[in-house]
Amino acid sequence: MNLHHLSIFHAIAETGSISASARRLHISQPALSRELKTFEARLGVTLFERMPRGMQLTQAGQVLYEHATRLFAIEHAAEAAVREVAEARSGRLTLGASNTIGTYVLPRILAGMRTQHPDIEVTLFVGNTEQVSRGVVDLRFMLGFIEGPLHVDGLAAVTFQEDELVPVVAAGDPLLARKRLHLEQVVRQPLLMRERGSGTREVITTLLRERGMDAPDRIMEFGNTEALKQAAIHGGGVAWLPRICMQTELRDGLLCELGLRSLHIRRPLKVLHRATAALAPLQHAFLERLQPGLGDRL
Incomplete structure (x- = not known):
């Protein structure tokens, strides 16, 4: 052609x-x-x-x-990689991140990166774990950041931080008045979840399955964490939300944790890249800003 x-x-x-x-x-x-x-x-x-x-x-x-779009994206990524080898302070940084990391972790790091490297071009795609993993494999993203299990071959992943998924409801929800709360009572409530392909949803459904619970029937799906959080605040049901995204809402009493520590989920936040590809200087500099020594661990 x-x-x-x-x-x-x-x-x-x-x-x-x-x-x-x-x-x-x-x-x-x-x-x-x-x-x-x-x-x-x-x-x-x-x-x-x-x-x-x-x-x-x-x-x-x-x-x-x-x-054609995928082909030219690979072309642009190749050009950017060559430029970065020549000069780490300029070039293009294309990142893919799942929702929690892309919304609540990376923006601060990227803002500081631009201050130190004013000539770089930065593109951040925020999607779910599956989309991000596939994007790294397809060369659309130089680095990926995920909060769910990795199911794609050819990628290497390193944990750089941990997060906690916490089951919450709106203030005044009847579940909060129960002295002894059981998992069955929680699952019978409307559940607010991310879409299929989301790492957050996968770890929640795995938790319920391990405790002998079938997939709930009453699920409302949301494409991003902020929309899910707003639905929970307004009494839409039970939501597992990253603690990192709702510190203000918990402090102000808009959301309340359910008293079941067994439903809290600790999960690793991971950075991933193609296993056979060496890090370019600009990628390495970004990872060092995210966490000192992280670039040397990939």
């Missing part, structure tokens, strides 16, 4: 416009249109529908766009 044609296709898919793509690539519109027609003819498919307000991807075009 001609990469020049692929880059033209990718530009049109992102801009939705022949004219905008021509300006981006410094090619005349007629020349760009000819190149696109040639590319479509070689593939034997139509990649775009020509609409009054721009170019719309066909089903075949959408499939190709997803692959």
Whole structure:
């Protein structure tokens, strides 16, 4: 496949416009249109529908766009890695982090990093453990940070901190009035959980399974920790939340811990990278800022 044609296709898919793509690539519109027609003819498919307000991807075009995006992300990562070898104080740092780490741990570190390295480019993707792990394998992220079990081959993981998942409810919840609280009583309540693929959800369901509890029926799913926390504050049910994310709410009485220490979950926060890849200087500098000596442990 001609990469020049692929880059033209990718530009049109992102801009939705022949004219905008021509300006981006410094090619005349007629020349760009000819190149696109040639590319479509070689593939034997139509990649775009020509609409009054721009170019719309066909089903075949959408499939190709997803692959092209991954390919060019690898290209950008390769360029960034080469630059970092030459000069650790500049370059690009692409990170993926699961929700707790990406929201409550890394922003402070990244802010300090920019102060020391003002010329670096930083991209932080926040998703669930599965998405982050896959992103490191696919070379979209130089480093990943997860709080759940690692199920992807080819990665090395090192624990850099521990966190605690605590079962909580809103102030005034009837569970708080019970003198002796049992697990069965908790599981019968509406449970607030992260989406499937989340490391947080996996460790909670594992805990319940180990205690002989089937998967609860009454589950409300949330795509991020902050939304889940707000639902718990407003009386939506029982939630296991990272202690690191709710210190203010616990102090102010908006959330209350359930009196079952057996339901508290200690979990490691891990940094991961490709097992066969050496750390670039910029990655090493970032890890040292996160925790002295961490870069040497990977």
